[in-house]
Amino acid sequence: MICSTRAEKKALNSKLHSSIWIGRVGSALKALEACRPHTKNEQRLQELIDYLKARNSYIVNYNERRLNRQYMGSAHTEKACDLIVAKRQKNKGMYWSEATADALAETKTVMLNRAWDLYRVDREILPLATTP
Incomplete structure (x- = not known):
């Protein structure tokens, strides 16, 4: 709902996934802010940004946890x-x-x-x- 084309969506998903997977919420937020000028749904973009900011302290480095064989689910x-x-x-x-x-x-x-x-x-x- 944020991106205008499938290609933009795929690129954004890739950036977000790679950033969040290693616990770098700041990088994910920068990628989302870069979308703001050409987003098709400003409200959804802001909701996602707010969601990540609110949960920043809870988002861990999933890759590190996986390598250490620690649980990631509930x-x-x-x-x-x-x-x-x-x-x-x-x-x-x-x-x-x-x-x-x-x-x-x-x-x-x-x-x-x-x-x-x-x-x-x-x-x-x-x-x-x-x-x-």
Whole structure:
């Protein structure tokens, strides 16, 4: 929606991808600003610029993370949430406050970690174990 032609779009996508992949948001922003004089949708361009600026501190060097075999997605977090909370809380007609949702998540985590003794004695809750 920003570029006028497919060729412009392909070139811009290439610049953005190569910059963001290595965590250089500043380079991506410069490429977007260079599009401003001939953009076909000023509003969409500004939305993308604002989006990148707002998330600048969260955009990492994905190439470095990949080389170090670090996770880049949220699949593990989402699965943990699904195991701990969602299956129990998403029944029809249920309402949960933040406090009861947290208590349920803590209880389920203790159960999955098989750490009842530690919880009973010290009220300590270990992080969710990654293996059953």
